[in-house]
Amino acid sequence: MEQVVCHTDELQPGEMMESTLGKHSIVVCRASDGHYYAFLNRCIHQGAPLSKGKLCGAPAPTDNIGEYNFEKDGDILRCPWHGREFDVKNEGRMLVNEKYKVKNFHVTVENNQVIVYN
Amino acid sequence: MIIDTDVHERVLYEELLPYLEQPWRRYIEDCHWIQEKHMPYTQPAVAGVDRADARIPDGRPAGTDLAFMQEQLLNANSHEKAILTGALDPSPSSMHGWYEMATALASAYNNWQIDKWLDQDERLYGSIHIAAQEPQNAVKEIERVGSHPKMVQVLLPIDDKLWGDPYYHPIFEAAQKHNLAIGMHHNEPPLYYGKWPKYFIEWHTLIPTSHMNMITNMVFNGVFDKFPNLKLIMIEGGFTYVPFLMGKMDQQYTDLRHEVPWVKRMPSDIVREQMLFTTQPLESMKKKDFMQIVDQMGSEEIISFSTDYPHWDYDSPVEALPPNLDGDFKKKLFTENARKFYPKF
């Protein structure tokens, strides 16, 4: 199935919104590069609604103790409860372990409409 | 059905004003007194120490609004009962001076809690806040509100004082007399040599160590032998450390009993007979691992489910536990162990 979830103007880079796709609650994110990404709105840990979290950045892994290189601002979806970090531009994979991911959906933009597919 | 053994309601300081006499009132109203808070870390989770979706829609902090708590927690999860454990802000027993003000704050807090929460929702039960630094005044407060049918425990922070010292025993005597349990919850900074570690993740990882300090202190200072009907619930330290501590205390007691001849039972028996542990924050475990720990405790009856709502490390009643736990055991975990533990239930 496919569904129009919003007009392109409704989300600025770094913003996200809750929507539905059929019977699923989903979260639509607009990353820093202006592209749109959609995920199941349910954290893989204990099921928190991810749309209530934060689209933010994260300090990059580093070899230097005490060094914080904040990066990917607007690309990291952070859960509202226990704060796990999911990279929206990397299929919703968890930063701490890429094996785990939030379910992602295919997204296209046509005529300024953001369309999500399942 | 759930009896949730750790739910944090929060007071805004101005809400305490109607419950405070002068001169205490003016220290908040005119001088903007707030209890010293030291956490040196930046926000650990998305919304500080709260669940980001638990902030009240009008902008007030999480835990300050009963209607919102009803919607998000009590009704959503079919809570049978929830035990309010405060936000440790203010935490009268943690004040480093001015115990008279601490005593006044404790009374104000208890009255506020009864008015705004316990009397408003039959599912809610409360914790008596005291200023334990002065046990005689603390006892007066327990005498004053201890017979309230919905006050089920006396709250003591795990802080820089070890409450097992005989100096504090009048508090336990009063609690036992009024069928109140003692609830202990860590406050800041209760561990790491009495100081803060460098990172929040260290502090949060090691919270159970502060619970271990306190249990060991209470057991070997003879509190449970002196007050055989006293119950102690350790809140928000989890339970996976308990088998280790039971074994370690038993081993030490076997060798060193001569130092504490007032202790007359094996410490592990004391733990099983007089204590309860709340489950949150749960590590992710498979059923087999979970039940192994329960087995090592030698009892299915000393752990009780808690959410820690509205804090960031909340445990969901439907998602946090391993799937497929046996029905009878689940019933104990969710309701029956707490029901059996609290003298007032």
Ligand code: FES
């Ligand atoms: S529910 Fe998302 S991190 Fe725990």
